[in-house]
Amino acid sequence: MAGFAAVATTGAAAAPALAASPMKRPRGAGTTLVLLGTAGGPTLYGDRAGVSSAVVVGDAFYLVDLGHGALGRVAQAQLSTSTAPSARPLTGLAGVFLTHVHSDHLAEYASLVINGMWNGVNDPSRPVPVYGPGDRGGLPPVLGDRPEPPVIAPDAPTAGTVAMTARIIEGFAADLNERLRGSGGVDPGAAFAPHDIALPAGAAGPVDHAPMPRISPIPVHEDSRVRVTATLVEHSPVFPSFAFRFDTDEGSITFSGDTAPSENLIELAQGTDVLVHEVIDRQWAEARFPEPRTPAAEATLRHLIESHTTIEDVGGVATAAGAGTLVLNHLAPGDNADSRWRQAGKGFAGRLVVGHDLDEIAVGSKR
Ligand SMILES: [Zn+2]
Ligand SMILES: [Zn+2]
Incomplete structure (x- = not known):
C-alpha cells in the first residue's frame, strides 16, 4: 500500500521520509509513473493487483500491462485530468503496451476492450493504439516429463495482440450486440487499434531457448508526448516478450516486463531515470517445490527462476543500466515483507523503491 512509510513513523517527532518514498506531483504536470498493480503471477492478493503501470504525461496517460484488478486501480488513481462532463476514468488514455501474453499481464485487457466504451474510450476517429507481441508462430515445448497436454484453440493456439483482441470481441458478441442496439455504444474494434510489434529480421520466432537474439532497441510508437522503444527480453519459453522504454520531455521510464537479467534490456535502459523491474524471491520459489522433486517439478522450478530476475541479481541490472531509480514491481510472491525486497539494494547505489x-x-525536474 502507498502509505507504508507513514506506518513506519512513530511518536510526535516524526522520522524523515524514507529515501525510497515515492514523490507526489499534481496531475497534468510533467511525467509521472503510477504503479497500478504490483503482484507477479496470477495468484490473487488483497493488497496488490496484477501487474500494471501508467505513464502519465500532461493530460494523457499510457498503460503498460493490465493484470487482474488493474482497471479498478485506474479509477482509484484518477489518471484522467479531463473536467468535461462526459469525462470518464479512461478519458485521456493515449496508448496501451503489452509486454507478453501471460495472463497476469493481460487478464484485464479483455475488460478494457469490452468496457472501454463506457469509460472514455469511445472515439472511432481517434482509436487508442495497442501494441503487443505478435503470434508466437508455434507451440512451446512441454516442460519436464509431462505427457502432451491438449491444445487450446488449435486453429490459433498462440494468438498475438491483433488476433487476441478480435477473439475477445467475438467472445463478448452477445453483450456487445445487445448494448450497441439498446444503448448506442461504440464497436470496440473501432475504438482500439491493435498492432503486433514487428521484430527485426533474424529475430522472428518461435525461439524456444534463451538467450534471446541480441537486438538493438526497436521503435514502437511516437506522438507529441512520448517516444516508445522496445526490446526482446529473456522470458523463455514465452516469445516474444518485450521491455518498453518511454522517453518524454522530462526524462525516461523503462519497464523490464518479465525477464531474467537481459543484455537487451540493459542496452534499452541505458541512463534511464526510472527502471521498473520485475523481481522474484528465489527462496520462495524453491520452497514451492520441496525436495525430493519429480523431473516435472524440477523443470518447472528451473523455468521459474531462469525466466525471472532474483533479489540478488536485480540491483546489478540497474547498476549496469546506469538507472537513477530502481522500482521493484511484479513482486513474486506478492506477500513478502518489504525488508526482504530491500535486500535488492545491495547491488545498487541509486534510489530503491519497493513498489x-x-x-x-x-x-525529471522540468515542469
Ligand atoms: Zn508475469
Ligand atoms: Zn510472464
Whole structure:
C-alpha cells in the first residue's frame, strides 16, 4: 500500500521520509509513473493487483500491462485530468503496451476492450493504439516429463495482440450486440487499434531457448508526448516478450516486463531515470517445490527462476543500466515483507523503491 512509510513513523517527532518514498506531483504536470498493480503471477492478493503501470504525461496517460484488478486501480488513481462532463476514468488514455501474453499481464485487457466504451474510450476517429507481441508462430515445448497436454484453440493456439483482441470481441458478441442496439455504444474494434510489434529480421520466432537474439532497441510508437522503444527480453519459453522504454520531455521510464537479467534490456535502459523491474524471491520459489522433486517439478522450478530476475541479481541490472531509480514491481510472491525486497539494494547505489499499488514517482525536474 502507498502509505507504508507513514506506518513506519512513530511518536510526535516524526522520522524523515524514507529515501525510497515515492514523490507526489499534481496531475497534468510533467511525467509521472503510477504503479497500478504490483503482484507477479496470477495468484490473487488483497493488497496488490496484477501487474500494471501508467505513464502519465500532461493530460494523457499510457498503460503498460493490465493484470487482474488493474482497471479498478485506474479509477482509484484518477489518471484522467479531463473536467468535461462526459469525462470518464479512461478519458485521456493515449496508448496501451503489452509486454507478453501471460495472463497476469493481460487478464484485464479483455475488460478494457469490452468496457472501454463506457469509460472514455469511445472515439472511432481517434482509436487508442495497442501494441503487443505478435503470434508466437508455434507451440512451446512441454516442460519436464509431462505427457502432451491438449491444445487450446488449435486453429490459433498462440494468438498475438491483433488476433487476441478480435477473439475477445467475438467472445463478448452477445453483450456487445445487445448494448450497441439498446444503448448506442461504440464497436470496440473501432475504438482500439491493435498492432503486433514487428521484430527485426533474424529475430522472428518461435525461439524456444534463451538467450534471446541480441537486438538493438526497436521503435514502437511516437506522438507529441512520448517516444516508445522496445526490446526482446529473456522470458523463455514465452516469445516474444518485450521491455518498453518511454522517453518524454522530462526524462525516461523503462519497464523490464518479465525477464531474467537481459543484455537487451540493459542496452534499452541505458541512463534511464526510472527502471521498473520485475523481481522474484528465489527462496520462495524453491520452497514451492520441496525436495525430493519429480523431473516435472524440477523443470518447472528451473523455468521459474531462469525466466525471472532474483533479489540478488536485480540491483546489478540497474547498476549496469546506469538507472537513477530502481522500482521493484511484479513482486513474486506478492506477500513478502518489504525488508526482504530491500535486500535488492545491495547491488545498487541509486534510489530503491519497493513498489506498492498506487505509488507515484515523478520523473525529471522540468515542469
Ligand atoms: Zn508475469
Ligand atoms: Zn510472464
